[in-house]
Amino acid sequence: MSGKRVVIAGMGFGGLRAAKVLAESDVELIMVDRNNYHLFQPLLYQVATAGLEQEAIAYPLRGLTRRWSGASFLLAEIGGVDLNEKYVMTDAGKVPYDYLVVAAGSRTNFFGMESVAAHAFDLKRLDQAEDLRNHILLMFEQAPREPDPKRRSALLTFVIVGGGPTGVEFAGALRELIVYVLSQDHPGISAAETRIVMVEAADSLLTAMPVELRQYAYRKLNSMGVEVMLESRVVGATAESVELHGGTIIDSHTLFWSAGVAAAELAGYLHGVELGASGRVVVQPDLTIMGHPDVFVVGDMACCFEQGAPLPMMAPVASQQGEYAGRTILAREQGRSLPPFHYRDKGSMATIGKSAAVAVTAGFKFRGYIAWLAWLLLHLYYLIGFRNRLVVMMNWTYAYWFQERQVRLITAKKRRAVTV
Amino acid sequence: MSGKRVVIAGMGFGGLRAAKVLAESDVELIMVDRNNYHLFQPLLYQVATAGLEQEAIAYPLRGLTRRWSGASFLLAEIGGVDLNEKYVMTDAGKVPYDYLVVAAGSRTNFFGMESVAAHAFDLKRLDQAEDLRNHILLMFEQAPREPDPKRRSALLTFVIVGGGPTGVEFAGALRELIVYVLSQDHPGISAAETRIVMVEAADSLLTAMPVELRQYAYRKLNSMGVEVMLESRVVGATAESVELHGGTIIDSHTLFWSAGVAAAELAGYLHGVELGASGRVVVQPDLTIMGHPDVFVVGDMACCFEQGAPLPMMAPVASQQGEYAGRTILAREQGRSLPPFHYRDKGSMATIGKSAAVAVTAGFKFRGYIAWLAWLLLHLYYLIGFRNRLVVMMNWTYAYWFQERQVRLITAKKRRAVTV
Numbered sequence: 001m002s003g004k005r006v007v008i009a010g011m012g013f014g015g016l017r018a019a020k021v022l023a024e025s026d027v028e029l030i031m032v033d034r035n036n037y038h039l040f041q042p043l044l045y046q047v048a049t050a051g052l053e054q055e056a057i058a059y060p061l062r063g064l065t066r067r068w069s070g071a072s073f074l075l076a077e078i079g080g081v082d083l084n085e086k087y088v089m090t091d092a093g094k095v096p097y098d099y100l101v102v103a104a105g106s107r108t109n110f111f112g113m114e115s116v117a118a119h120a121f122d123l124k125r126l127d128q129a130e131d132l133r134n135h136i137l138l139m140f141e142q143a144p145r146e147p148d149p150k151r152r153s154a155l156l157t158f159v160i161v162g163g164g165p166t167g168v169e170f171a172g173a174l175r176e177l178i179v180y181v182l183s184q185d186h187p188g189i190s191a192a193e194t195r196i197v198m199v200e201a202a203d204s205l206l207t208a209m210p211v212e213l214r215q216y217a218y219r220k221l222n223s224m225g226v227e228v229m230l231e232s233r234v235v236g237a238t239a240e241s242v243e244l245h246g247g248t249i250i251d252s253h254t255l256f257w258s259a260g261v262a263a264a265e266l267a268g269y270l271h272g273v274e275l276g277a278s279g280r281v282v283v284q285p286d287l288t289i290m291g292h293p294d295v296f297v298v299g300d301m302a303c304c305f306e307q308g309a310p311l312p313m314m315a316p317v318a319s320q321q322g323e324y325a326g327r328t329i330l331a332r333e334q335g336r337s338l339p340p341f342h343y344r345d346k347g348s349m350a351t352i353g354k355s356a357a358v359a360v361t362a363g364f365k366f367r368g369y370i371a372w373l374a375w376l377l378l379h380l381y382y383l384i385g386f387r388n389r390l391v392v393m394m395n396w397t398y399a400y401w402f403q404e405r406q407v408r409l410i411t412a413k414k415r416r417a418v419t420v
Numbered sequence: 421m422s423g424k425r426v427v428i429a430g431m432g433f434g435g436l437r438a439a440k441v442l443a444e445s446d447v448e449l450i451m452v453d454r455n456n457y458h459l460f461q462p463l464l465y466q467v468a469t470a471g472l473e474q475e476a477i478a479y480p481l482r483g484l485t486r487r488w489s490g491a492s493f494l495l496a497e498i499g500g501v502d503l504n505e506k507y508v509m510t511d512a513g514k515v516p517y518d519y520l521v522v523a524a525g526s527r528t529n530f531f532g533m534e535s536v537a538a539h540a541f542d543l544k545r546l547d548q549a550e551d552l553r554n555h556i557l558l559m560f561e562q563a564p565r566e567p568d569p570k571r572r573s574a575l576l577t578f579v580i581v582g583g584g585p586t587g588v589e590f591a592g593a594l595r596e597l598i599v600y601v602l603s604q605d606h607p608g609i610s611a612a613e614t615r616i617v618m619v620e621a622a623d624s625l626l627t628a629m630p631v632e633l634r635q636y637a638y639r640k641l642n643s644m645g646v647e648v649m650l651e652s653r654v655v656g657a658t659a660e661s662v663e664l665h666g667g668t669i670i671d672s673h674t675l676f677w678s679a680g681v682a683a684a685e686l687a688g689y690l691h692g693v694e695l696g697a698s699g700r701v702v703v704q705p706d707l708t709i710m711g712h713p714d715v716f717v718v719g720d721m722a723c724c725f726e727q728g729a730p731l732p733m734m735a736p737v738a739s740q741q742g743e744y745a746g747r748t749i750l751a752r753e754q755g756r757s758l759p760p761f762h763y764r765d766k767g768s769m770a771t772i773g774k775s776a777a778v779a780v781t782a783g784f785k786f787r788g789y790i791a792w793l794a795w796l797l798l799h800l801y802y803l804i805g806f807r808n809r810l811v812v813m814m815n816w817t818y819a820y821w822f823q824e825r826q827v828r829l830i831t832a833k834k835r836r837a838v839t840v
Contacts, residue, residue, distance in 0.1 A: 036557065036830045053475035053811075060828045062605035072607075075561045075830070092565055126831060137456065141495045145512055185482035187492075387818050387826045391473075391811060398807050406807045408480045410456045410495070411546060 005030065006329060007088055007097035009078050009266070011038050011061055014299030014318035014325075015103035016384075019064065019071070021326025027333065029071040030095060032088065036061055036075050039126060040383055042315060043392070045166060047129035049173040050137070050181070050408040051399060054126050056391040059384040078104065080269035083292050099294050101325045102266065102281070106300035106313055109260035109278065119237040120257035123166065132256070134410045136174070137182075139253060141410070144188045151240075154251035156194040159242045161234045162259030163200030164207070165350040168217055170256060171198050172353040175224045180403040196226045197250060199242075201233045201259070206350060206358065208312065213358040216367045220352045234259075261313050263301045276303030276310060285340030287325055296325035304341065311343050315382075320344065351375045354400070425450065426749060427508055427517035429498050429686070431458050431481055434719030434738035434745075435523035436804075439484065439491070441746025447753070449491040450515060452508065456481055456495050459546060460803055462735060463812070465586060467549035469593040470557070470601070470828040471819060474546045476811040479804040498524065500689035503712050519714050521745045522686065522701070526720035526733055529680035529698065539657040540677035543586065552676070554830045556594070557602075559673060561830070564608040571660075574671035576614040579662045581654045582679030583620030584627070585770040588637055590676060591618050592773040595644045600823040616646045617670060619662075621653045621679070626770060626778065628732065633778040636787045640772045654679075681733050683721045696723030696730060705760030707745055716745035724761065731763050735802075740764065771795045774820070 004027050008015045011033040022029050037058040046052045065071045076090035087096040108122040121132045139155045146152040160171050175196055183191040198205075198221065204214040205221070205228065221228055229244075234255075236243040242250045263279040273289055274282040280303035281289065287302060289295045299318030303310045311317045324341045331338050347361030349371060357371035366374065376396065383389050399405055424447050428435045431453040442449050457478040466472045485491045496510035507516040528542040541552045559575045566572040580591050595616055603611040618625075618641065624634040625641070625648065641648055649664075654675075656663040662670045683699040693709055694702040700723035701709065707722060709715045719738030723730045731737045744761045751758050767781030769791060777791035786794065796816065803809050819825055 036561065036828070053473045054831070055473035055475075055827050055829060058829050058831075060605075060826060062828070063824065063826065066605055075558075141456065184486055185480075385826060387814070390814055394807070394810055394814075404483065406480060406483065406805060407475050408456070408482070409475060409478050411474070411478075 004028065004098040004329075004333060005096065006099040006101065007032060007095055008101045008103060009081075009088060010102065010104035010264070010299075010301075011035075012041070012103060012105045012299060012318060013315045014105075014322035015101065017319045017322030018101045018103065018296075018298065018326040019322075021323055022329065023064070023068040023071050025330050025333075026070070027099075027329065029068070030074060030097075031061060031065070031071065032074045032076055032078060032090060032095065033061060034075070034077045035126075036073070038384055040388075041124070042379060043383075044123045044126070044129045045170040045173055047126070047407075048121075048123060048132040048136070048170065049177045050133050050405040051173060051177075052392060052395050053407050054130055056388050056395070057383070058126060059388060063385070078266055080266070080271075081295075083270065083272070083289070083295060086294070097294075099329050100296065101322070101329075102270070102295065102297045102301060103299050103318070103322060104264040104266040104301055105318075106261040106278075107264050108257060109262035110257065111260055113234075113236065115236045115238065116234060116255070116257065119239055120161070120255040122257045123170070130411060133407075134412050135254060136177070137408055137410045138412075140182045140186050140189060144186060150251065153193070153195075154240055155253050156189065157250065157252040158194075158196045158254045158256065159234075159250055159252045160196065160198045160256045160258070161200075162257065163198055163202070163205035163228070163230075164258060165348070166258040167198060167200070167256075168205055168221065168350050168352060170258065171196055171221060171226050172224065172351065172356070175221075175226055176353055177405060179225070181405050181408065185408070191225070195252075197252070198226055198228045199232045199234055199244065200228065200230050203230050205230075208348060209350075209358060210360055210365055213360060213365055213367055217350070217352055217358055220356050224353055261300065263303075267301050278303075278313075280310065280313075286328060286338070287321055287341050296328070298322050298325050304343075306343055314348070316346060316348075317343055349375050349378070424448065424518040424753060425516065426519040426521065427452060427515055428521045428523060429501075429508060430522070430524035430684070430719075430721075431455075432461070432523060432525045432719060432738060433735045434525075434742035435521065437739045437742030438521045438523065438716075438718065438746040439742075441743055442749065443484070443488040443491050445750050445753075446490070447519075447749065449488070450494060450517075451481060451485070451491065452494045452496055452498060452510060452515065453481065454495070454497045455546075456493070458804055460808075461544070462799060463803075464543045464546070464549045465590040465593055467546070467827075468541075468543060468552040468556070468590065469597045470553050470825040471593060471597075472812060472815050473827050474550055476808050476815070477803070478546060479808060483805070498686055500686075500691075501715075503690065503692070503709070503715060506714070517714075519749050520716065521742070521749075522690070522715065522717045522721060523719050523738070523742060524684040524686040524721055525738075526681040526698075527684050528677060529682035530677065531680055533654075533656065535656045535658065536654060536675070536677065539659055540581070540675040542677045543590070550831060553827075554832050555674060556597070557828055557830050558832075560602050560606050560609060564606060570671065573613070573615075574660055575673050576609065577670065577672040578614075578616045578674045578676065579654075579670055579672045580616065580618045580676045580678070581620075582677065583618055583622070583625035583648070583650075584678060585768070586678040587618060587620070587676075588625055588641065588770050588772060590678065591616055591641060591646050592644065592771065592776070595641075595646055596773055597825060599645070601825050601828065605828070611645070615672075617672070618646055618648045619652045619654055619664065620648065620650050623650050625650075628768060629770075629778060630780055630785055633780060633785055633787055637770070637772055637778055640776050644773055681720065687721050698723075698733075700730065706748060706758070707741055707761050716748070718742050718745050724763075726763055734768070736766060736768075737763055769795050769798070
């Protein structure tokens with residue numbers, strides 16, 4: 001061992017990649033996370049739409065430390081970092097570091113709208129996906145026994161805010177869940193009386209994509225039966241309604257929010273550090289904090305400028321930054337240095353429905369079946385763990401052939417207490 | 421349709437089998453359950469010991485109604501039955517019936533010991549299995565950072581009450597989880613410092629089994645490292661200790677209770693009906709309630725005497741009774757009658773660990789590998805749903821070859837609320 005200790009705070013895509021780089025070396029590695037698993041967030045929406053069991057997109061972190069000598073894991077909530085004394089404060093005690101990689105990710109940003117925060121579902125954590133699935137399935141259990149037609153209609157109306165990849169993928173998956181599964185499960189409910197309304201503030205969906213792909217996504221969602229409202233904004237919500245800018249009220253018991261993210265709370269606990277837009281930590285070209293060359297910030301938490309704009313908050317950026325942080329630490333220990341971080345944009349993609357996706361890479365644009373197949377394969381590839389890949393592949397194959405989703409379980413936790 | 425409506429209250433093994441018989445007929449069938457899935461309870465302990473994802477042992481009931489014309493499902497909590505007006509009271513309204521099959525199963529019986537009820541884990545519901553898994557895994561996260569050796573030891577001590585099949589299977593699976601998985605995951609914890617203590621009031625384990633098999637189970641558990649205390653009783657508990665009759669205190673943060681079951685609460689809501697031991701409903705030879713030939717009670721809720729003793733509360737009894745109730749209803753509609761119910765005892769089995777189980781059938785006794793293999797195959801066979809069988813088989817194969825259990829996830833729900 002070099003004797004140097006590297007602490008990684010947060011085991012999302014950035015933290016995981018940094019850990020993989022460092023695991024092959026002779027530093028002491030301590031991985032800290034509030035969960036004992038790495039979560040494959042891009043597939044959370046499939047858990048929420050009954051397509052996957054939650055366990056399939058989580059990988060136990062001790063499955064990694066078990067194979068890596070010199071690496072350990074600490075299940076803890078991080079409360080802050082003392083940048084001068086060089087330790088991380090956690091609810092399991094102080095963890096001193098020589099190098100620190102801060103990779104705590106992001107949280108949902110409701111832009112101060114408390115009524116929306118109180119009533120909207122968002123997808124950052126595994127339990128949120130399970131809650132949302134339970135809620136959607138419950139709406140279909142409640143609607144048939146609702147005598148008031150207006151209320152029945154509100155139970156079967158689903159509002160999705162944000163036309164980025166998460167919103168689009170969720171909208172498509174929800175529509176397919178309703179058409180192929182729930183309207184078959186409930187003979188009294190026709191897919192035609194259900195509504196999915198997508199509310200997007202910009203003048204198109206998937207604004208990061210080329211214009212043809214945006215239009216394709218719009219047409220495809222429309223033809224599937226999703227009502228897309230562009231240049232519209234949600235300004236408030238109750239448990240049974242959503243209010244748009246301009247005063248329009250949509251009666252709906254389900255509001256899904258994917259219209260904003262901000263850096264995780266931890267960014268605010270780093271005293272004296274400059275924060276950029278969305279509360280992200282402004283980093284140097286080598287991803288360290290100004291004045292603290294031993295502290296790296298990677299992924300959604302990092303505000304890293306390239307060509308005048310901060311890099312987007314997405315998994316490939318986090319992974320590349322995690323890898324860079326790990327390599328830089330190794331290089332420094334060997335007395336070398338690396339050129340500044342540079343993001344290699346390999347493209348992006350979003351799936352809309354069965355055999356329908358959009359993808360762009362190296363200037364090439366794909367849509368339809370070929371993009372959809374590429375999406376499936378890449379997501380399987382990036383998923384962690386052989387067993388998880390098998391389970392996901394099995395579920396996808398099953399859903400493809402049988403048009404059914406067997407994880408349509410309502411697993412609500414509030415049950416009567418056991419009587420003595 | 422005959423126009424007759426059959427309501428099935430509870431979709432465990434008894435209700436499910438009755439539904440399958442009636443689904444092939446021309447009655448109107450309404451299945452009521454508080455969950456939207458059938459739960460394969462015999463494998464709950466494998467969810468609790470991180471061997472299976474919870475979704476794999478649940479089957480959505482609407483997957484059945486979808487295929488069965490004339491059958492519908494109602495997600496509701498049943499509050500009682502009006503036997504004279506012939507309707508079931510639920511939180512979704514009154515459900516009138518012509519025939520009623522009451523199959524609400526059982527709940528854990530703590531025999532009035534409130535301190536035990538407050539602190540013990542039991543396994544009846546899916547969320548309880550998840551809670552227990554989370555708790556066990558958390559003990560191993562907390563122990564290494566516990567400075568007090570006495571407390572550390574208590575964190576790593578697991579007390580199991582009841583040496584019946586559930587207790588024995590759970591003890592074996594927990595021991596294997598610790599030896600093969602958790603002590604590898606946590607280099608600071610040796611399997612030798614962990615304790616599993618099984619407390620059984622009788623003078624042997626598996627009292628329903630032949631004596632050789634009881635002895636085999638005892639020897640096997642002992643050799644695996646489980647401390648079996650026979651002729652011992654738990655009389656109280658705190659969050660950190662278990663008290664035995666005689667005053668012995670075992671310091672332990674984990675108490676698992678499988679030492680008693682009683683009929684579900686619903687049995688007590690049937691006014692004027694005679695209850696037997698454990699609150700079970702005393703039934704006639706045709707499984708109906710005295711004076712109410714249109715109301716059948718099957719499974720754990722039914723107190724059905726054969727050869728002077730009530731039949732045991734186990735899945736095969738429930739299934740056969742459910743089938744009998746269904747067939748009797750069909751026969752009556754055709755103006756026929758059936759001979760009284762008779763339980764055909766096909767045997768029983770319990771698995772203790774890898775390649776180790778006991779089984780008895782038709783007077784033949786099996787133990788070891790052959791019994792274990794039979795256990796695996798029969799459980800796969802009785803599991804509902806092709807997809808679930810695949811997932812379970814995959815998990816078992818994976819665990820067998822790789823000695824790992826990937827569902828070792830701590831999915832606790834109490835997380836910080838999202839900030840605006």
